Structures are given as C-alpha cells and as structure tokens.
Amino acid sequence: MKTGRIIKVSGPLVVAEEMDDANIYDVVKVGNQGLIGEIIEMRGDKASIQVYEETSGLGPGDPVISSGEPLSVELGPGLLEAIFDGIQRPLDKLAEKAGSFLTKGVEVLPLSRERKWVFEPKLAVGDEVKPGYVIGTVQETSVVLHKIMVPYGIEGKIKSIKDGEFTIEEVVCQVETANGLKELTMMQKWPVRKGRPYAQKLNPISPLVTGQRIVDTFFPVAKGGAACVPGPFGSGKTVVQHQLAKWGDAEIVVYIGCGERGNEMTDVLNEFPELKDPKTGSTLMKRTVLIANTSNMPVAAREASIYTGITIAEYFRDMGYSVALMADSTSRWAEALREMSGRLEEMPGDEGYPAYLGSRLAEFYERAGKVICLGEDNREGALTAIGAVSPPGGDLSEPVTQGTLRIVKVFWGLDAQLAYKRHFPAINWLSSYSLYLEKVGRWMNENVAEDWVFLRTKAMSLLQEEASLDEIVRLVGIDALSEKDRLKLEVAKSIREDYLMQNAFHEIDTYASLAKQYKMLKLILAFGDEAEKALKAGVYLKEIIDMGDIRDRIARSKYIAEEDIDNIDKIAVDLVEAMDKLIAEGGVANA
Incomplete structure (x- = not known):
C-alpha cells in the first residue's frame, strides 16, 4: 500500500x-x-x-x-431487498452502527458475512468451466433464483464442489486452472466503471411491456433499450418511473435515487416495500435493489451511485434476467460532475458542465442492451436503462437533455401544461418519439394483432391533425370547420381523454395489458369510422355526438377489468347497431 x-x-x-x-x-x-x-x-x-x-x-x-x-461492488446473494448508498454501503447497517445521520469514516461491508445461504450445486467434479458458467444456485428471495457464476478470468476443471448452507465468504467450489487451484465463493467483486463482459450483443426487438398505454402503444421501449424522461418540476417523472418499476415486465428492478430530495427518496423507500408485485403477489422489494443517494449526501458519491447501480444491474443481466434500471435523476449526477470538474479547474463546456459530459452519458447508457451472456447455455439477458432528466425551468435545450437525446432511442417528453390540466401521464404525444417503433411494431403485429401498427399510425395521425385544426379553431372559430373535421376533433379528444389519460392510483386503470390496449384503441377508432359512414349517409354530427350511452361506455372501457376485456368487443357490436339505427332514422328523416 x-x-x-x-x-x-x-x-x-x-x-x-x-x-x-x-x-x-x-x-x-x-x-x-x-x-x-x-x-x-x-x-x-x-x-x-x-x-x-x-x-x-x-x-x-x-x-x-x-x-x-x-472502486468495486460486491456481487452475490443479499443484494435484493437491500437499500444501499452511492458506494454500496447498506443504509440499515450504517444506521445501526452510527445512528440516523451519516458519520464520517464508518466502515460497513456491503453484503452480510454472517448470513448463511442454501447453495445447490448444478455442476459436478470433473466438469470443465469457463467465465459465466453457473456452478450452483441460491433461492435469494421467494421470487428470484440467484445464480452463482464462475468469475471472469477463471477457466478450468472442477476439483471439488459443495452442497449445503454457507456464508458468501466460504469456499463452495475449487477449480483447477492453468495457474493453479482457484477457490470460488458465492461472492465476486467487479469495478464499477468497467462494463461486465458478454458473449454477444443482440438486436432488441421485443418491447418492455409497461401497461402504460401511451408508452406501449405510441412510444415503446425495447427490452435492452435506453429511454429518457425529461420534464420540469411537478410533471410526474417520479410517478412515471414508479409505474415502470411496478408494472414493467422486467424480472429485476434497480432503482437509483441520484441526488433527489430526501422526502422524495423517503416516499420510494416507504412505498416499494408496501407495493404488491402484480406478477408474484408478494412485495415488489423481493426483486428490487434500491440505491439512495439524496441531495444532501456527499456530492462525489452521487457521481458513483449511477455506476454502482448499473454494475449490479449487469450482474443480474448476466444470470439471464431482464433487468429494468431507473435512474432518477441523471441531471443531479451531471451536476456532481460539474462540481468536481470546477474544483479540478478544468476548462468548462456548455453551462459550466465538463467537456466530457456527452461521453460520460454515452458510457452509462451504452451499458444497456440485450445480450447473450457468458456461460454454457447461451442464456439471454436484457438491461433496459430509463433515466429521468430534470432540466432547470423545463428547458429541454440544456446540455444534459441534449446529450442524453443523442444517445437514447426513446424520448418521453413530459409537459408542464398537460400536468397543470391534470392529464397524466403528462407525456406530450407531439414532441415524444421512439426509434424502436419499427422493430417493436413487427413484434406487436406478430404477437398481439396483425393490424396493431395500422391502428397506432391512424391514431397518431388523428392527434397530429387535431393540433393543426386547433390552430384554425383558435383563429376563426369552430364554425369554419367542416363536419368531417369536427368529427376528427371528437375522435382525437376521445383518444386523449379515454385512452392516453391513465390513473396510476386506480386499481384497474393503473395497468392495461396489450390485449386490452388493442381492444380499447380499436373501439375508439371504430367509433370514428362508423361516425364517418353516418355523416356520409346524411346524419347530422350533433346527433352522433349526442349518442350518450354508447359514448359513455367507450369512455368507461378503461375501467373494465382484465378478465372481462371481452366486454369491449360487445361495446363495439352495440356501437355498430346504434350507428346503423341512427343512419336508418336519419335517412328516413332526410327523405
């Protein structure tokens, strides 16, 4: 030393x-x-x-x-359900040792050395092993099987392997390598600034299904993709990330609270253990790792927290799991970079951020991906990175947002005006985008419905037309529009209010499966098609708009439980019958 x-x-x-x-x-x-x-x-x-x-x-x-x-993290059983600070010190152990406030110089080991885990070997004496081979498993929580893998750099033949209860420091396997005998424990270390190796990077084509209609239908993120959620204060970034953590079909969630307000982080720490995991029925913490580095904690640890989180996420990816990483917020991390850069007296870039801000952002987001892991079974793992950005004053032209947008492929732009109107999630459908649309669209057409992309494109064009028609209405009034254009405004309004608005705190509306999303969108667009037919047949628009019962049922379809979604098809049948009756009556009246 x-x-x-x-x-x-x-x-x-x-x-x-x-x-x-x-x-x-x-x-x-x-x-x-x-x-x-x-x-x-x-x-x-x-x-x-x-x-x-x-x-x-x-x-x-x-x-x-x-x-x-x-700087390295300890990887092994005991990560799940834990709450760490930015350099992987467990907060509960810190509190036991030093009280409620962080005390300088307190040393706490990240993973427990006393707790024993039941190790079940998967290989036998004489088996050849390479990095990534699974030598055994530990049932870490009731919902996650922790795979104990051969560390990187070790290759050889198993000389001995044990079965039973061990701590993470006890030797469970011995491997005869070209450099002598290597002893393996259930724990390995990895430097946080270095990405963990994999066999091959794959093209991400399947969506990370979130149950949030505006995300899954209009701006999907692929498993193994990268997305950012920029938005001003109060626009709902944290709730969006909570929803993605709770409902996203990832098997492991790593949530990094990087430089966020202490009370906001407290909400996360209190809510996550109480949230019921919809897939397993047990608490969401059973498959979650939390990293809490609040704004009043030392600023340098904020910079490290992002790397600590993504290294833990890569470790679970290497087991073959789909991992969702939430970083809230990368702006606070960039501020820590700026402070350290200033103290180093480096030449500042835009708005005082260091010149290497863009490359650091790229280093972080490029560690996301869908890969074939190292190991004997060609298992596939995926790491999806979703970063919140908090631009000062909601200015999306500032360096952190722009640097992030150059790297990620999904942009969910949160809009303060939508939030003020109580339209949640406040994702602006005109400014947001997803570059995974084509790949995910093919997957949706094959796995959900063959006309998924057609319906999505039709709905988006209606929303875009509504924006241009709104300008005409503001200038010269709604009477200047034809009945066909006014009908488009009605259908677009239905898409906005009945489809895109979603209540995160409603028992049923908080989540919508892809099948339900498809049926809902098809129903709303079917109303537009049937109404257009009626207009051509001579029915007045006012009569179509006043179809109270059927329109109420369309609006309430979001509250139909998942097991009853066939009722949406019944509404569609009733819609056609009601519109045909209106056409018949309208035709007689006009004759």
Missing part, C-alpha cells in the same frame, strides 16, 4: 502528493478517519481524489493510503 500526504482540500476534492505509485481510479483511505475516496486525476506524483464522505476536519499533512484497487 502506498502512503501519501494531503497538500490541498477543496470541498470533496483532496490533492495528495507522493502518490507516484498509485493509479487513476484507485480507491484510497483519506485522513486519520480513513474516509473513502477515489483518484480521478494524476499529475506527476500528485493525485486528485474525490472523497465520498464529508471532508471537514481534513488538513495538509494528513495521510492518504492507496488500496491499489479500483
């Missing part, structure tokens, strides 16, 4: 000299209290260190000891 000494302290940045044997990204212990830090710059024998704890009390001459290892 190399020992240096502090020559400068500037907030979370500490400069130490006599560190010529240390390397960039090495973890160091700073000062007499042993504060955790990471080297982020080397100049000669001087190391610039970002410290992940409060630095008050440090001064020139205090010792700095390098560990010679990069």
Whole structure:
C-alpha cells in the first residue's frame, strides 16, 4: 500500500502528493478517519481524489493510503431487498452502527458475512468451466433464483464442489486452472466503471411491456433499450418511473435515487416495500435493489451511485434476467460532475458542465442492451436503462437533455401544461418519439394483432391533425370547420381523454395489458369510422355526438377489468347497431 500526504482540500476534492505509485481510479483511505475516496486525476506524483464522505476536519499533512484497487461492488446473494448508498454501503447497517445521520469514516461491508445461504450445486467434479458458467444456485428471495457464476478470468476443471448452507465468504467450489487451484465463493467483486463482459450483443426487438398505454402503444421501449424522461418540476417523472418499476415486465428492478430530495427518496423507500408485485403477489422489494443517494449526501458519491447501480444491474443481466434500471435523476449526477470538474479547474463546456459530459452519458447508457451472456447455455439477458432528466425551468435545450437525446432511442417528453390540466401521464404525444417503433411494431403485429401498427399510425395521425385544426379553431372559430373535421376533433379528444389519460392510483386503470390496449384503441377508432359512414349517409354530427350511452361506455372501457376485456368487443357490436339505427332514422328523416 502506498502512503501519501494531503497538500490541498477543496470541498470533496483532496490533492495528495507522493502518490507516484498509485493509479487513476484507485480507491484510497483519506485522513486519520480513513474516509473513502477515489483518484480521478494524476499529475506527476500528485493525485486528485474525490472523497465520498464529508471532508471537514481534513488538513495538509494528513495521510492518504492507496488500496491499489479500483472502486468495486460486491456481487452475490443479499443484494435484493437491500437499500444501499452511492458506494454500496447498506443504509440499515450504517444506521445501526452510527445512528440516523451519516458519520464520517464508518466502515460497513456491503453484503452480510454472517448470513448463511442454501447453495445447490448444478455442476459436478470433473466438469470443465469457463467465465459465466453457473456452478450452483441460491433461492435469494421467494421470487428470484440467484445464480452463482464462475468469475471472469477463471477457466478450468472442477476439483471439488459443495452442497449445503454457507456464508458468501466460504469456499463452495475449487477449480483447477492453468495457474493453479482457484477457490470460488458465492461472492465476486467487479469495478464499477468497467462494463461486465458478454458473449454477444443482440438486436432488441421485443418491447418492455409497461401497461402504460401511451408508452406501449405510441412510444415503446425495447427490452435492452435506453429511454429518457425529461420534464420540469411537478410533471410526474417520479410517478412515471414508479409505474415502470411496478408494472414493467422486467424480472429485476434497480432503482437509483441520484441526488433527489430526501422526502422524495423517503416516499420510494416507504412505498416499494408496501407495493404488491402484480406478477408474484408478494412485495415488489423481493426483486428490487434500491440505491439512495439524496441531495444532501456527499456530492462525489452521487457521481458513483449511477455506476454502482448499473454494475449490479449487469450482474443480474448476466444470470439471464431482464433487468429494468431507473435512474432518477441523471441531471443531479451531471451536476456532481460539474462540481468536481470546477474544483479540478478544468476548462468548462456548455453551462459550466465538463467537456466530457456527452461521453460520460454515452458510457452509462451504452451499458444497456440485450445480450447473450457468458456461460454454457447461451442464456439471454436484457438491461433496459430509463433515466429521468430534470432540466432547470423545463428547458429541454440544456446540455444534459441534449446529450442524453443523442444517445437514447426513446424520448418521453413530459409537459408542464398537460400536468397543470391534470392529464397524466403528462407525456406530450407531439414532441415524444421512439426509434424502436419499427422493430417493436413487427413484434406487436406478430404477437398481439396483425393490424396493431395500422391502428397506432391512424391514431397518431388523428392527434397530429387535431393540433393543426386547433390552430384554425383558435383563429376563426369552430364554425369554419367542416363536419368531417369536427368529427376528427371528437375522435382525437376521445383518444386523449379515454385512452392516453391513465390513473396510476386506480386499481384497474393503473395497468392495461396489450390485449386490452388493442381492444380499447380499436373501439375508439371504430367509433370514428362508423361516425364517418353516418355523416356520409346524411346524419347530422350533433346527433352522433349526442349518442350518450354508447359514448359513455367507450369512455368507461378503461375501467373494465382484465378478465372481462371481452366486454369491449360487445361495446363495439352495440356501437355498430346504434350507428346503423341512427343512419336508418336519419335517412328516413332526410327523405
């Protein structure tokens, strides 16, 4: 271990000299209290260190000891249901040891060394193994089977393998390698700034089904894709991410609260253990890892929290699971980058952010993907990254939003005006987009209904036409429109209010399966088609709009339970009958 000494302290940045044997990204212990830090710059024998704890009390001459290892996370049984800070210290253990407030220099191991897990071997003595091979499993929670994999860099023949209860530090397997005997435990470490390896990256084609109609139908994200949710204060970013975490068909959820307000993070910590997982019936925490790094925690740890979260997510991806990672919010992470960059006296870029902001964002989002994992069974895993962005004043032209949009393929633009009108989710259908539409559309046509893409395109064109017709109405009034155009406004209004608006707190409306979404959208568009036929047959628009009962039933179709969605087909049949009756009556009256 190399020992240096502090020559400068500037907030979370500490400069130490006599560190010529240390390397960039090495973890160091700073000062007499042993504060955790990471080297982020080397100049000669001087190391610039970002410290992940409060630095008050440090001064020139205090010792700095390098560990010679990069910042790493512990990966093994015990991750699920846990709540960590930005550098993977369990908050419950910190509270036990130091009380409710973070105390400097407190060392807590990320994973429990006392708890025993039941290890079931899947391979036998004499089997050849390579990195990623599953040597055994642990039932970590009632809903997740934790696969114990051969760490990267180990290849050989199993000499011995055990069965029974062990802690994560006890040896469960011995492998005879070309470099001698290697002992494997249930825990492995991985440096957070380095992506975990895989065999092959695949083209993401299947959607991450979220049950949110505006997302699944209009702006889907593929499993293994990347999306961003930018929006001003109060537009519903956090609720959107909660909905995606709860209802998205991912098997593992990693939620990173990066620099968010403490009360908002408290809501997450209180709600997630109480949320009932719709797929398993048990609490959502059984398949969730939470990383809480609030805005009043040391700023440097905020920068590390994103990498800690995505490394844990990659670990579960390597087991063959579909993982959804929620980062709320990447703007706070970028602010931490800006602060550290300023203290390093680097040349600032746009709005004071460092010039490398774009490359750091790309490094993070490019770790998402659908892959063939290392291992014997060619298992497929997917990591979907969804980042919230909090642009100051809702200005989407600021650097973090623009840098993110250059990388991700899905943009769910939250609109303050929609939020003020109580239209939730407040995703603006005119400014949002998804570049997965074509791939996911083919999957939808094959797996849901062959006219899915046709209906979606028709609905979107109606919404776009409504926007241009609205401008005419504002200028010269609705009387300037033909009855056909006024009908389009009615159908578009139905799409907006009956389809796109969704109540996250309603027992039934909070989630809509793809089958229900298809039936609902088809019903609304069928009303438009039937009404157009009636107009051509001479029925007045007012009579069509006043079809109270049938239109109410269309509006209430969102509250039909999943097991009763065939009732939507009955509404469609009744709609045709009611419209035919109107045409017959209208035809007689006009004759």
